[in-house]
Amino acid sequence: MNPTLDANSPAETPSEKTLIQVRGLSKSFGSTVVWNDVNLDVYKGETLAVIGRSGCGKSVLLKHFNALLTPTSGDVLVDGVNIFELDYVGLRQIRQRFGILFQGGALFDSISTYENIAFPLRVFTTLSDAEIRDRVMEALERVSLAHAAERSTAELSGGMRKRVGLARAIILNPEVLMYDEPTSGLDPQTSDEINDLIVALSESLNVTSIVITHDMHSVLKIADRVVFLHDQALHWMGTVEQLKQSNDGPLRDFVRASEYSLA
């Protein structure tokens, strides 16, 4: 099924600004089809929100952007390179261009907050301990958690875990930041802080952001463009302005169900 493309949507005009191209991507788990024939471009520097109902395969789609999952068919091209054809070294180079904030933070619970953030630096760089300390503290300050460096990850609240996860995601200076449900399970005030953080990081680090969410408040606050997954397909995509004016039935239903008024 071809997605509804609102008039003048940037998705219609791929350009040299295209960073990620998704071509004919389909994914099934056994006999369960997640989605079929997804086509999508992600542009450098934009913030793309992927929305849809729970279980529609948003996180599954996200994990194809850096080949954490392999598709049933189709390709994902990063700067024109098909990531599913790369060997491990090539894939490692691509993966290190992406930072990802997982839904629950995915913090390593056997080590401290500080060590979680320092981990990629220890494994992939030859920085001295002092340099690592500087980089970690800088990342923690960006997420306003410098005071929690030595805490065990078990002592962190949900919002703090996400912020630590974010600090770890940016520590290797990625070009793309991917967020898997960054505000789920958080109170409205903390959600707002996370949204502000996403906007601030996008601007200060000049990164491309892909945000998986069903929080319409987040979408309207942080996104440049929106992709709507529905009925095992990419059903709609367009800018936030186009979303506000869209008369697409399933999209309007989804937005209405999230108790958010567009008008």
Place this chain on the structure above:
Amino acid sequence: MRFTLFHEFGLYGTLLYQAMRSSLESTPYRMNLFQEFVKIGYESIPIILLTGVFTGAVMTIQTAYQLGNAFIASSIIGSIVTQSLLIELSAVISSLVLAGKVGARIATELGTMRVSEQIDALESMGLNSVSFLVVPRILAGMLMFPVLYVVAAATGLTGGLLTGVLTDTLPAFEFMKGARMFFFPWDVLFGMIKSIVFGFIITSISCYKGYYATGGAEGVGQSTTQATVLSCMYILVADFVLASLLL
């Protein structure tokens, strides 16, 4: 059912292949290897001492009981206890105990890492999670189990000797005489070979079950149970195969 079995063996084989390839490609992460030496080896010593002592003690009492009315030199009790411990019991019983301790720990650790996306986080950083998590555990298991076997055998013999003395069943010199009479270095080597194989079985099955765990806390629980049960089962099968081939 048949498909599931093939699927399981296929996944297990794939994981082992990846582990072998990644261990050839890159040095396993040394810090993790050292940590596993400590967790599998050092931290298992108390339970191995306990298992060894009681196995030796029970063997002495039961052998003495079985031979009680026979017109056989009492030093034979020492021979039987020693050979049983070296060939069979020190390797098998300690491995069955370690399947619970080491196997359950590995399956739970990796399973929790899988369902909480920590393994995805490692991969997304560009790290080879098999090389980082699986290889050090299997290597440490294969290297530490023979050491633990030696500890189990030594404490088993000590337990057997002390039990003989303390229960007035067998004087120490008679036990030692019997132990020396039928001591063959090959028995120790055989026990060590068995413990290397058992170490591989426990760590690889537990890594496999944990690495591919699904379904949250319940899934991790199931993986841990399966890892322990399968490890015990394959230890017994491997024990039979090795005895048939090497004795």
